Amino acid sequence: MRFLDQQFKHLVPYVPGEQNATEKIIKLNTNENPYDPPQAVIEAAKDAAQTLSRYSDPTCKEVIVPLAKHLKVAPENIFLGNGSDEILSFLFQGFMEKGVQFPDITYGFYRVYSDLFHLTATEIPLRDDLSIELADYQGTETVVIANPNAPTGIALHPEVIGAFASQHPERLIIVDEAYSDFSDVSMVPYLSKHPNVLVVGTFSKSRHLAGGRLGYAVGASEIINDLNTLKFSHNPYSVNAMTLACGAASLASQDYVDESTQKIIDTRTWTIQALRELAFDVTDSQGNFVFAQHATIAGEKLFLALKEKHILVRWFNQPRIANYLRISIGTQSEMEQLIQVLKEEVQP
Missing domain, CATH: 3.40.640.10 (Type I PLP-dependent aspartate aminotransferase-like (Major domain))
Incomplete structure (x- = not known):
């Protein structure tokens, strides 16, 4: 900060979602498309x-x-x-x-x-x-x-x-x-x-x-x-x-784009239903992600538990939404793995 103009020293920069190149990671934290480009x-x-x-x-x-x-x-x-x-x-x-x-x-x-x-x-x-x-x-x-x-x-x-x-x-x-x-x-x-x-x-x-x-x-x-x-x-x-x-x-390549988009929408629908069956409150998301909080378990706890199992989601430590997780929609297989891990965390 020695040479930075004083007018910029107050800035709090945007914090991107964690980028992890490990192949074993299921990356559901930055709302990327899970399918390869055309x-x-x-x-x-x-x-x-x-x-x-x-x-x-x-x-x-x-x-x-x-x-x-x-x-x-x-x-x-x-x-x-x-x-x-x-x-x-x-x-x-x-x-x-x-x-x-x-x-x-x-x-x-x-x-x-x-x-x-x-x-x-x-x-x-x-x-x-x-x-x-x-x-x-x-x-x-x-x-x-x-x-x-x-x-x-x-x-x-x-x-x-x-x-x-x-x-x-x-x-x-x-x-x-x-x-x-x-x-x-x-x-x-x-x-x-x-x-x-x-x-x-x-x-x-x-x-x-x-x-x-x-x-x-x-x-x-x-x-x-x-x-x-x-x-x-x-x-x-x-x-x-x-x-x-x-x-x-x-x-x-619009046909391919439309096909991939529809797969994400279908998987989003499946994921919302699966989360609600696990006592999650889920918004009516129309993005390529879902926003969910559990009835009894804190968002941070679930975020850390998922990360330990090599699944990255986004947790925002902010008032009003601190118990929510934002979960990008991955492939159907990835979302099934997510739900399985969450079952183990939320069910006795």
Whole structure:
């Protein structure tokens, strides 16, 4: 800290989920896709490696054009970045002059970016059932919500968000849809009616590219142009050539992506039922994870017991959710092993 500016010494950085390369670990703590990328993505990465002596295309058209077609929007309505985290960084840096509001229990980077850019940030408490109530978001600040929310997995219907956006046309509403492909709640089809709504998405979850770092934003061309101004003032080549090739190949492999996504949804349904049979209270998650607390056993105790059995899940030592575990959906076999270990812990 000797040379760090005083203005940054207060920062509390985001803490990622534990990364463990041990083959014996069942990794259910970072909401990654448990299935391999499409073979076309792997081949595209190999081919793109031959071009690494050249800069990547800063316009990112290789991905933007097919992504626009997939989302049924115009290319000028899409922005690409180095993961959705980079896009969120630009948004917090450049679109929060009047401050920002977001839930008190949500993606941790919202607080980190607020502190990093010295923003006036207000955390709005979730309701007792851990749901977001947009009526609580009064004022003129930019609003950021994850939908489905993380770590709860609970989602708002797009019409609810649209109604709120219509009531507050002077406010920017950012909807972080990292997990929307595992639900039916995307705001993208409604964006033409709500120019003050911006959707942020990622290729990390349903598209198997967490390690590739590719994110996107969808919204009015005016907002997209402003995002490009920030990007080209920071790093026009932030999306590398291999990632662009992989993103394009993923979009060309939609059948495989849809099949993998459906397997995760089916396994999520099975897991929720199995947990409830073991006396867990489980939210109605629409993400690629579940959020559960046991009726009598503390979350930390279960977290440590699972880790001892080489199963990693996420435990948040925070008020209101300290007894919950966020459990990523793995393969069916992995989730069956999880349930077996939990049975041994919770049943006498």
